[in-house]
Amino acid sequence: MKQKKEEHSFHIPVMGLGFSVDSPVKVAHYGISSVISIVDDLLMEKMRKFYSEKLKLHFEEISEKIGDFRAKRTTAYLNLVDKIVKDNFENLKNSIYEKGGEIEKFLSLLPDSSWMKKRFHHIKENVDLQEAVSWLKGHLTPGNIDVNIMTKVDKANTKNGEQLPVEYNDAHAALRGFANSKLNSSLVLSAGMNPRLYSYIENFDGFYPDQNGQIEKKIILKVSDYRSALIQGKFLAKKGIWISEYRIESGLNCGGHAFATNGYLMGPILQEFRDNRDVLLSSVYEILQTALKSKGKPCPYKPPELKITAQGGVGTAEEHQFLLDHYKVDSVGWGSPFLLVPEVTNVEPETMSLLSKAEDTSYRN
Numbered sequence: 001m002k003q004k005k006e007e008h009s010f011h012i013p014v015m016g017l018g019f020s021v022d023s024p025v026k027v028a029h030y031g032i033s034s035v036i037s038i039v040d041d042l043l044m045e046k047m048r049k050f051y052s053e054k055l056k057l058h059f060e061e062i063s064e065k066i067g068d069f070r071a072k073r074t075t076a077y078l079n080l081v082d083k084i085v086k087d088n089f090e091n092l093k094n095s096i097y098e099k100g101g102e103i104e105k106f107l108s109l110l111p112d113s114s115w116m117k118k119r120f121h122h123i124k125e126n127v128d129l130q131e132a133v134s135w136l137k138g139h140l141t142p143g144n145i146d147v148n149i150m151t152k153v154d155k156a157n158t159k160n161g162e163q164l165p166v167e168y169n170d171a172h173a174a175l176r177g178f179a180n181s182k183l184n185s186s187l188v189l190s191a192g193m194n195p196r197l198y199s200y201i202e203n204f205d206g207f208y209p210d211q212n213g214q215i216e217k218k219i220i221l222k223v224s225d226y227r228s229a230l231i232q233g234k235f236l237a238k239k240g241i242w243i244s245e246y247r248i249e250s251g252l253n254c255g256g257h258a259f260a261t262n263g264y265l266m267g268p269i270l271q272e273f274r275d276n277r278d279v280l281l282s283s284v285y286e287i288l289q290t291a292l293k294s295k296g297k298p299c300p301y302k303p304p305e306l307k308i309t310a311q312g313g314v315g316t317a318e319e320h321q322f323l324l325d326h327y328k329v330d331s332v333g334w335g336s337p338f339l340l341v342p343e344v345t346n347v348e349p350e351t352m353s354l355l356s357k358a359e360d361t362s363y364r365n
C-alpha cells in the first residue's frame with residue numbers, strides 16, 4: 001500500500017450528523033480530507049437513495065427487516081461515497097487539458113508551499129507541458145473519506161422485544177459497517193473511551209498494520225490532553241491496534257462533548273504533545289510489538305506513521321500557521337467556518353441566515 005502524501009495542511013472535521021454527511025463527495029476530488037458521522041444509519045440510507053437517484057444508479061433499499069441492517073446501511077453508503085469520489089477524481093484528471101477545468105481548481109486550492117504545485121511548475125518551465133501533465137496525473141491523490149463514531153453513542157437494540165447481542169449496539173454496528181466497506185481511510189473515535197468498543201476493533205483485520213507499517217483502516221483518536229492520549233494509545237496497542245493520529249480538540253471551543261478537563265488552554269496542551277511526541281511514539285510502539293507478536297500477526301520493523309493534529313477555535317490563517325510552525329502539528333481542522341460554504345456542507349437557509357448575521361455580543365451587558 002503506497003503511503004499517501006498530504007498536500008493540504010487542513011482538514012474538515014465532522015460537524016453534526018448531517019452538515020458533513022456528504023462533504024467528501026463535494027471536496028475529496030480536490031485533495032481535501034473530511035469526516036462523515038456514521039452513527040445515524042437512517043440518514044445514510046436516505047442519502048444513498050438521494051445520490052443513487054441523482055446519478056441514475058441502481059438503488060435497493062436496506063429495510064429494518066433485513067438482518068444487521070444498521071451495519072449494512074453504513075457499508076452501502078460508504079461504498080457509494082467511495083465510488084462517487086473516485087468517479088469525480090477521474091473526471092478531474094481527465095480535465096487536465098481543459099482551460100478552466102477542475103484540475104486548475106485543484107492546483108489553485110493548494111497552498112503556495114505545496115510540493116506538488118512547485119514540482120509541476122518546475123517541470124512545466126524547465127522541460128515541457130506534456131511532461132509536467134504526465135507527472136501531475138501520476139501524483140494526484142484525492143482527500144480522505146474519514147468517518148466518525150462518538151464512542152458513547154452505543155445504545156443497545158432490541159428485536160421482537162428481546163435485546164440483541166452487544167455487537168448490534170449502535171456504535172458497534174457503525175464500526176462494523178466501516179470495517180466491511182471498501183474505504184482505505186480512518187475511523188475517528190471521539191467523546192471518550194469505550195473499552196468494550198475498542199476491544200471490538202480487534203475482530204477486523206483491516207485495522208492491523210502490515211510489516212511495512214501500512215494500515216488499510218486507520219484509527220484517529222480525538223483527545224483533549226496528553227495523558228488521555230497516552231492511556232488510550234497504550235490500551236489499544238495492547239490489542240495490536242495502532243493510533244495513527246491524535247486529534248487534539250479544544251474543550252473550550254468545541255461543543256457537544258463533556259470533556260474531562262479543568263479548562264486548560266490549547267497552548268500548554270499542544271506544547272506537551274510537541275515536547276513528548278517521541279516518548280508517545282516509542283512507548284506505544286513497544287507495547288504494539290509485544291501484542292502483535294503474541295497474536296502471530298506481522299510486526300512493523302519501525303513505528304507506523306504517527307500524526308498530531310489540532311482543531312477547534314482557529315479563526316485566522318495566522319493562527320493556523322502558528323500551530324503548524326510552533327507546535328509542529330501535521331494538520332489543523334477548520335470546522336465552523338465551512339458551515340458558511342454551501343460547496344462543502346449542508347446548511348438549510350434558516351440556519352445559514354442566523355450564522356451569517358451572528359455577532360460577538362460577549363462584551364455587552
